[in-house]
Amino acid sequence: MMDFSAILPALPGLWEGMLTTLQLMLLGVLGGVLLGTLLAVMRLSHNRLLANLAATYVNYFRSIPLLLVITWFYFAVPFLLRAITGEDTPVGxxxxxxxxxxxxxxAYFCEIVRAGIQSIPKGQMGAAQALGMTHGQCMRLIILPQAFRKMTPLLLQQSIILFQDTSLVYAVGLMDFLNAARSRGDIIGQPHEFLIFAGLVYFTVSFAASLLVKRLQKRLAV
Known part of the structure; x- marks a missing residue:
């Protein structure tokens, strides 16, 4: 018979793991949206070199497993810093x-942003340019604000997926929420109980966030 009584005393350690998970998600979303927006603008550029570079980047990262990317960067980032600085820089x-x-x-945020930009009528860009605005000003002040409003639910949905994907950091030994639950369960000798608890937490957070996204989507549609 399963005994979940050991979970309550372990909550402080599990919360530290959850903080790591949330930090990974937040930084990944913020950085991903910024880089994804830049890639989306490049893909829509009339400059074929920029468009092809962005398309290659997107197609490449969408064609390989995230677990492989995590492993690559775990070894590649220190190597690149060593090549640039000439010193062994601890990265972690x-x-x-x-x-x-x-x-x-x-790569995924790029496609979301690109779809959002393309959903804005092209006449708005022409009208803004007719008023003397540059292409950059049109994108920054007119097109992107409207596009982000439309694609907010999709961005949040992708953020939920990233929240779940953070569990893959076990491959490099990072103590996220799932890894903390699993290691604590192994130490106590109750691995099944802690994994079930972790699964319930992931489900609860993801399901609640999905409901909020659906409500937001209905409000934006109105």
Whole structure:
């Protein structure tokens, strides 16, 4: 018979793991949206070189597993810093995972942002340019604000997926929420109870966030 009584005393340690998970998600989303927006603008550019570079980046990262990207960056980031600085710079699993999530999620956020930009009537760009605004001003002041309003539910939905994907950092030994629950369960000798609890937490957070996204989507539609 399963005994969940050991979970309550372990909550402080599990909360530290959850904070790591939330930090990874937040930094990955913020960096991914910024880089993804830049890539989306490049993909829509009339400059074929920029458009092809962005398309290659997106297609590449969307064609490989996230677990492989996390492992690559765990070894690649210190190597690149050593090549640039000439010194061994300690990076750590957390920083390398943030870079991996940022680079990987940017490919998906790029497609979301690109779809949002393309949903704005082209006449608005022409009207803004007729008023003397540059292309950059049009994108920054007119197109992107409207596009982000339309694509907010999709961005949040992708953020929920990233929240779930943070559990893959076990591959580099980072103590996120799932890894903390699993290790605590192994120490106490109750691995099944702690994994079930972790699964319930992931489900509760993801399901509640999905309901909020649906409500937001209905409000924006109105």
């Amino acid at each position: 699993a957390f920083t390398s995972c943030v870079v991996a999530f940022l680079m990987f999620e940017a």
